[in-house]
Amino acid sequence: MDHAHDDCIFCRIIAGRAPCHRVHEDELTITFLDIFPVTPGHALVVTKEHFENIFEASEESLQAVAASARRVSGAIRRCLAPEGLAVFQLNGAAAGQSVFHYHMHLLPRSAGGSMKLHTRVPGDEQELRQIAERLVAALAEVESRD
Numbered sequence: 001m002d003h004a005h006d007d008c009i010f011c012r013i014i015a016g017r018a019p020c021h022r023v024h025e026d027e028l029t030i031t032f033l034d035i036f037p038v039t040p041g042h043a044l045v046v047t048k049e050h051f052e053n054i055f056e057a058s059e060e061s062l063q064a065v066a067a068s069a070r071r072v073s074g075a076i077r078r079c080l081a082p083e084g085l086a087v088f089q090l091n092g093a094a095a096g097q098s099v100f101h102y103h104m105h106l107l108p109r110s111a112g113g114s115m116k117l118h119t120r121v122p123g124d125e126q127e128l129r130q131i132a133e134r135l136v137a138a139l140a141e142v143e144s145r146d
Contacts, residue, residue: 005101009099013030014048020032021035024135024136026068027048028064029047029068032132033131033132036122037128040123041076043105043135044103061102072139075135089104
């Protein structure tokens, strides 16, 4: 897509030059599991066009991220049955943004669990793959009914 940055991991994922556990994709967004998940099912909804933050993102892309987040959140709820779901988006290093490409986190939560937003502990590859497969199947089931 236009405005791709070779030094951006999300742009490389979108271009197919870096792997991911894809959950959902449409014209403007891609959703995949975070490879450093805080909790099982931690997903990232990413704009396909490179925008550094909310201040640069187009209104159309922001709306698409919100729609994808809602759709994938429903699949997370059906498949993983978390007690809660944190939805958050960070802008700038001072806010905790670590990848400077607009994205939203969908983070399943349990009562009493840690409220941290990031980790640097890689997820188990097999678990990530299995969760992604379950979420893809749940999304396909909903789309087949629509």
